[in-house]
Amino acid sequence: MSDKLIHVQNVSHSFGNTTVLENVNLTISRGEFIAIVGPSGCGKTTLLNLISGYENPSSGSISRNGKLRMVYQQDGLLPWLTVIENVGLGIRHLRDAEEKNRQLKDAIELIGLEGFEQHYPHQLSGGMRQRVELARALTGESDILLMDEPFSALDYLTRIKMRNELVRLLKERPRTVILVTHDIEEAAQLADRIIPLTTRPATILTEKRIELEKPRSLTDPIVTEAVHDLLISLSPGSLPATEKTGIKAEEN
């Protein structure tokens, strides 16, 4: 098997008369962390749904090698299951009870939620819930993690904390990651390769590589420069801007 886990070829997609994606080509190798950024409604989530196989493209082809796991924006945890039951979804077919318990214990330790195993999602904070989501996605066999705006429902400080948490988890459990986000900072801090989508019909114009060890500091010049570049390519004329991310880029 090749190291090309995902291969998106000439993919276009439309809903009715609205073309959302036009001629998208993308290849993702094992171990890569890809971020797809763009304004909301530009088709990022559609692209992710196509990659996951949840939807089929109107034209073009997509090939996947390896097992996928999805991390949702919020409330992807099943509220009627406890933390441990949610985490166990990925290994629920495992026969060996001892092995199962060991893996569950590892997962809880990994996210530092010991003592919360029997809690229900509604009894946890937003950050804890998202950690459980990550633990669930990382438990059991999988190669590719698809993340759809995983931290966008969290407050700013928690979001920053969760980025570091994600980096730490991926060091423990390496996965190929495709992250969809509208948060350019997040992309710059986490991704090896950032793919900005244009407004509808979305297509890939450029891509930006960031070669910097993780965890990366939010204020690292390479990161801030990447934010700056991305802002310009996504929304020319937005600098100097009043937008949140724009101001931060200026401050640095």
Added chain:
Amino acid sequence: MLYKYLLKWLFGAIAFLLILALLRFQPWQHLNSSLWGETSQTRIESLDVGFLPVTCHLTCPVTDYASRTSIDFRFDSQRYTDFPTMVESIRSGRLEATFMIVPLAMKLREQGVPVRIVYLGHRDGSTVMVRPDLNINNLQDLRGKRFAIPSKYSNQYLVIRRLMSEQGVNPEEINFVELPPPDMPGALSARAIDAYFVGEPFAARAELSGTGKILYHAKDIWPNFISCALVVHENLINRRPEVVADLVRGIAESGEWAENNREEAARIAAPYFRQDEAVVRHVLTRPPDRVSFQMLTPTDEELQRIHDIALESGILDKPVSMQALVDRSFIPEVIRPRTFNN
């Protein structure tokens, strides 16, 4: 987890239902009797007989009470709270014998339900009550007043119509309202109505509490007035004529006995009515001829008179033949008072 809890609830709920079903149907009673060697052959047959909890229908529970000690056949008195439900039960074939007001039996016959009047339940037994604070001495004094009757189909309405024509009062001069009998005493004491005409004990209640004054007893207006009859479905007559004969004899003997043992009759019947025994006793004894349980054979002329008024007042749309309606063949020639072997 969820299913474990739901299963627990399911079992709890089923257990609850089972316990209720056991308490309701008490199957150990049947078990008991079969343990004692009684087989289905010796099981006592029974017939449901419908009645309303009014004093007029007193002979029905008395007959039920008397047949409790019978070894081969029982008459189970089935208490109804209104005539419409009774009529629906007859139409559906679940009730084949009942006490019923005569115009309603005629109406059923007119509609093609094959019922027959085989006997009467009582004579008289209704009373016109008026407000004591108004000086009312006859129907002329009731002109422009509000007068409550149980229903346009009630025989009380027919009787009062007849009396009005005798006293020269036009139908539209009295303001008739339909009211459920139990609400009449309260409505009179609250002065919502000025007079009412109803079967006992709903008149006696107002009399006893002093909120109503007796204007007429039914016997004063229409001596030997027929209110309710024993009505039997033709299916039962064709299938089990001997049961109908038994029932008629039972009612006749119960009536004969109740006529002369009024205090005792009140005591027996009160639990069937869920009423104050004192009220029932009052109706039966003050005066004793307020309601009568003798001379219960209806004549064609009497029924014809009711029929004609019913036709005239629009209760019946077309005439009903008395030959088809009445069947006197079950009435015993000699009526002895019922004896109780308890």
Added chain:
Amino acid sequence: MHQTGINRFQRRVLPLAVLLFVIISWYIISLFVPSNSVFPSPVDVFFGFLEEAGSGRLANDLIASLFRVTAGFFLAVFLGIPLGLWMGVQPFARAALLPTINFFRNLSPLAWIPFAILWFGIGDAPAVFLIFMAAFFPIVLATIAAVGNIPAVYFRVGSDYGMNRWEILKNITFPAIAPQVITSLRVTAGLSWLVVVAAEMIAGNDGLGFAIWDARNGLRMDLLVSGMIVIGLIGVILDRVLVQLTEIPSIRWGYER
């Protein structure tokens, strides 16, 4: 102190104080009404209650009513929830049946009384039928609505983790609708209790509804009021029991948002 609301002692005592106040006012009012056949005093009602309990009629009526309401309600639950689930997940079934179900739901169950008597006679069967008619349609509609309210992401999670159709029904759809369905069960149980009383008034020869109707016909206001009190108390107890369903840990989430 003011902001923290009420303490446990107050929680216990306040309702009792209101109850006592109501009974005392009732007693005082009854002193001014001359005839207890029109307005019975609490003392009359208490002795009426003793009379009913002592004669065994109360136990018989209570069992009759509870049996009917339980049987009719169970029938409605065990047929209604599966039908609602099916209609919830099958757009075809929903399109075909929903208008009919909506129509029947808007009919008062009491309108069926003449037919109940015609088809089932007098006694347990017509009352069970009427309770079924009262509870079944609301339960079906609530279940359909609950299925419609399930966030799509739960189904995606289910298929992400390789559940087949049956597993999704068992592990996603059913647990997801449980809180909403339980709420509707509480409402319809209360409705059933109202209907059983009304149904027995007309198509019964025992039961609590019959008892108060019969007491009215027998001009026994004291028995009527004692029957009303028993009916109210049982209704409260039924709801207290069903509220325990919402305390199931894997259902609690539905009431915490």
